[in-house]
Amino acid sequence: MPNTILILIVLALGVIGFVLGRQRAMASAGGNSRNLHSLPSYYGYNVACATTLPAMGLLILWLLVQPLIINSSVSGLVSDQASEEGASLDLIMSDVRRVADGLDTAVETGVLTEEEVEALDAEQDDIRDLLAGVGFALGSDVTPSTLEAAKSYRAMNEVGDTWKSVFVIATALTGLLVSWRMTNKDFRARNVVEQGVLAILIFAASIAILTTLGIVLSLIFNTMEFFRLYPASEFFFGLSWNPSFSGRGGGSELGILPLLWGTLYISLIALIVAVPIGLFAAIYLSEYASKPVRSVAKPLLEVLAGIPTIVYGLFALLTVGPLLVEVFGQKGFLGVDWMSGGTAVMTAGLVMGIMLIPFVSSLSDDIINAVPQSMRDGSLGLGATHSETVRQVILPAALPGIVGAILLAASRAIGETMIVVLGAGAAARLSMNPFEAMTTVTAKIVSQLTGDSDFSSPEALVAFALGITLFVITLGLNIFALYIVRKYREQYE
Incomplete structure (x- = not known):
């Protein structure tokens, strides 16, 4: 059934x-x-x-x-x-399951009967062509x-x-x-039903916790297997990223420092773009905008948060990159060839910053609105102007929460993938030039696991080591940000 x-x-x-x-x-x-x-x-x-x-x-x-x-x-x-x-x-068992699913489909569509399935002989019948006819392609006989x-x-x-x-x-x-x-x-039916609802809620919370635990444990076990095959010191302190899947030309060099540098560099540019624009937008919407303007501007601003990151990546690849090449390329700004290609740190950083604007703006707006009205009234009552009240009373009071919002935006930027893959390039290098192509930890996790991966090789297992390193960094930022935000909220409760 x-x-x-x-x-x-x-x-x-x-x-x-x-x-x-x-x-x-x-x-x-x-x-x-x-x-x-x-x-x-x-x-x-x-x-x-x-x-x-x-x-x-x-x-x-x-x-x-x-x-x-x-x-x-x-x-x-x-x-x-x-x-x-x-x-x-495991690979052979996947073929077995695929053949079984194909036979099920053949029976359901009427191509074969159960008796004909039992009578099939792999040496006499072409099972591969038979399953291909019902939409199941096999790589081998x-x-x-x-x-x-x-x-x-x-x-x-x-x-x-x-x-x-x-x-x-x-x-x-x-x-x-x-x-x-x-x-x-x-x-006592009400008591029993309420206890049942409580059990369902606890079960739902347990699923979330156990899922997180399962993700972490899978990363840890595969990372331990990677460090059994590759020295941890070379991974954490190596200055070169050069995986060799073919085994020719020497062994693989899997140093994480070039990837960490690219990740932090792109995230820094994104925050330089997102923080001022998002913070100024939040100040305007919470302190200066009228209700009609706020009711229209805030939803329009938050539409940016609903755009898929792949769309941002295409925007970086097809629009922002060529525009930057036109401005900073050959015979561009000051006649110096700053930028030779559209994929660069600056391209990904600018587009990622645009993506983070609603994130920073929305959080900062909520935090500024949480400042008690009595503080505004007291400042205005003492003779301060509205702008002085914003600068000297509201922003200092909201600063811990704003810092927390910025840290959360930073962790969001560090974990971004598609914008980096399409906008920053694939070169793992240590360079200060923002107009050069670089790559990040997330982009290399994607590339290491794309295609047929042999999970007994360090070149594939390194993705798990990269993943847990990124997990620890973002977890630390999130904990620090939540600590600051919680401390700020307790100040006015």
């Missing part, structure tokens, strides 16, 4: 449970809701939750565990093939062991799906029956 239909059945049982639970509660109270401990709807919600939540939880757990069990069982059928070919078992493993994979999946449907529906019916029998006028 498809998962969508199974979910709809569980939800339908939940609706039925809601109606039955509410009716049973009212019947036990003699039709008078004032005799109930809780509102009638709470009894319905209790039965509905007891019907749907355990069943949904079992479905999610089944969907997570079943592939692991099937992969573990089927991988034994192709382990000898992996040993003979010297190939990765299907071996007999791969075909048999795919058949076993399909059979185990079919059995697992059948039992999944049986157990999920049985769990939903059991929850409906038990909770319905427990329903009476003295049952």
Whole structure:
């Protein structure tokens, strides 16, 4: 049974449970809701939750565990093939799953019947052409062991799906029956439902925390594997970035310092652009603009935050870069050839600064508006002008929060990828010239993992070391910024 239909059945049982639970509660109270401990709807919600939540939880757990069990069982059928070919078992298992999915599609579309699938022979039938006809392209011919493993994979999946449907529906019916029998006028349905909602909220928060933990652990384990293959001292203090995937011309040089320099240099230019413009815009909108102007200008300014970064990258590549070459290129500004190509630190920095303007402006505007009105009134009452009040009272009071906003914008700039990939170039170098092409940590993470990656080589694993280094830097900036903002907010609470 498809998962969508199974979910709809569980939800339908939940609706039925809601109606039955509410009716049973009212019947036990003699039709008078004032005799109930809780509102009638709470009894319905209790039965509905007891019907749907355990069943949904079992479905999610089944969907997570079943592939692991099937992969573990089927991988034994192709382990000898992996040993003979010297190939990765994971790679062969991906072929097995793809062949199994192709056979499923062939059966669903009527190209093959189940009997014909069981009769397929990899030595006599062209499985590759057959699957290509239903939209599944394979890179190589299907071996007999791969075909048999795919058949076993399909059979185990079919059995697992059948039992999944049986157990999920049985769990939903059991929850409906038990909770319905427990329903009476003295049952504390409101307390049970509120505890259930609290458990759901805790579960949602746990998912976010566990996801973050999983990301961090995956980075740490792969980084440890990288440092087992490549010296940490050369990675952190090396002045050259020159990965060699072919192995020719010596070993790879994977020093992070040129990438860190490019990252910080581009981020610095972006902040030089974004901070003054964003801060001045925030001061105007919060202190000088009329309500009609603010109601129009603020949403228009924040539209910039909704533009995808790939669009900013194209803007840098096609517009800002050629414009800078025209101004600072050959026979440009002061007759000096400052810039030879459109991809440069300045190109990416300017466009990234434009992207950060609404970020700085919105945060600074909220922080300035949080300054108590009494401070403004006191300053004006002592004879200060409006501009003097802004300079000498409001901005000093809001400064810690503004600094926090700037640090958050800096962490956003450090983690940017697409603008850098399209606007800054790919050269890893240590240079002070902002009109030269450079690259960043995020851009190299993308390039190291693009295409077929051998995750047993340091050239691929270095992406995880770059990632955790960037994670630590941005995490430190975020913690520092949040500390400053929190300290500022406590000042007026």
